[in-house]
Amino acid sequence: MTDMEATLPCAAFLENPVQQYAWGRTEGIAPFIEIPPLNGLPAGEVWMGSHHRAPSKAIFDKGAVPLDELVRAAPEHWLGSKAARHYGDLPFLFKVLAAGAPLSLQLHPDAKAAKQGFAKEEAAGIPLLAPDRSFKDPNHKPELAVALTPFKALAGFRPLEHIAQFLGPELCRALSWNSIARTEDLRLFMRRLFEARGAGFMPLENMLESRAQTLAASTASEEREAGLLALDLKARYPGDPGQFAPFIFNILSLEPGEGLFVPAGVIHAYLTGSILEIMACSDNVIRAGLTIKHIDIELLCDILDPDAKPLVVEPYITHAEGVEHAVWNTPADEFRLERLDLDSSANFAYAPEGPEILLCTQGKAHIQAGSAFDLKARSSLFVAGSCEQVAVKGPATVWRAIGPAPKAADAAGNSLTIWVDGDSLPRDLRPLLVKRVLSPRKYGEVLVNVHFVAARALSGVPAHCMTLVEPGEGAADRCIESLAQPGDIVITRDIPFAERLLAKNIHVINDRGNVFTRDSIAERRSIRDVMAELRAVGIAQSSPKGSQRTSAETKRFADALERTIVKAARLKKAAAR
Structure with missing residues (x-):
């Protein structure tokens, strides 16, 4: 082991590789991160991470070390025990990206x-x-893009009826659109359209140009935008079925600070603007069009998930002592992105939850992480996951790429978690649970945490106790079921979900203060089924939605929750003996 490795500092400045692409825009990257003078193609991306294709270099007094080699030499130190155990490498890749063309x-x-x-x-x-290789590593690649400038992207299928409207009658007939009755049929449609090449595509291209010109002249802004973009893509990529993308996929516009989360299986293309991008550490891309690179339509249609949706992510923002703290939460386990806007009075101190990369985009940040570092604008710093404390002083804007994303289920030792389906919980009960977040209590030796799961950010709920899931029926339940541990508490009114939880020795209570047990759940299921039958024939009415509960009802829930916590904590303590 070298002297440098033996000292194991807590942090190191980074030198980051530049990726040059025809679609890049050097002047869109240079304001946010240092890049060397370039020859040839413009800068498209700057990578910060340990990906084997282009690792960053950690800068020490005695020289520079590729980040992947540094991590392999001492994974427990550089990653922290959790990331070292679960990933063995930096779990995320952090980028600055600027698109001057699609x-x-x-x-x-x-x-x-x-x-x-x-x-x-x-x-x-x-x-x-090899140019015909699709998989560069064995990892998936969920990703979050946060706009640094106004930013446009194509992402996710439009509703079927909207696609038909944008295509128009002539293209619908030519593409046999009438055979597309459900979202699953979009696989067939994509294969049919994107396998059309050469002379077979020319008639479709001519019809597309005519339709795009009609839409470009429309007074409806959405139609005009789709028509103009289709004409632009036709000029850039003649003969490429990707010209149809503006008719098929959503065109999204993000303002600075807005985020776009793209899960697996979602077709997308970034169009223009500068972003910060954080993703699982992968470079796997399966392409459909708008490129001269390798295209594999068969593979793309196999992996395509027509029902998966991109998620526009608004930051959760808090203010305290000279710091504006913004957090972008996503369903991804590998990463989380935060931004600190610090004035000259700020001193933001924290204990890292895993390895981090700090990027200063404005001002100069004074960092204390074992040693002192002056992080000037456009520079980056790698912070070890084992570092005990980091302190950041301004004035500066500092981005934190954190991995892996902290989850409530990671809490070790003598603790339990109350899991809340934030989408279904009545809004007037939310403050009662948030109060427990802000002032965690111990019941004997057992610390009780609260964690919300929802498809959208919830007003008043701190970001650190919130997990966002993709919109969709049952998504929050599936997330909670995968994270909740025996002895935890779940708040739900869903009877089948409650049955599954009880079978795993998880305590269950609904928002009316009814505590479910294995003995009572069968009776509850029978009552539910009978009431459903009565409502179906008009004998019983559904419960009114949105009605305000009385103070007595709120107290009943609070009292029942308290009794459940006391019981769960007692059993947890007994099991730990």
């Missing part, structure tokens, strides 16, 4: 498809850098 139309695989695809291409002996 990127390729693409999607990313989920974890299973990435692992299988990488193994298949390795077994086939396809070189890692």
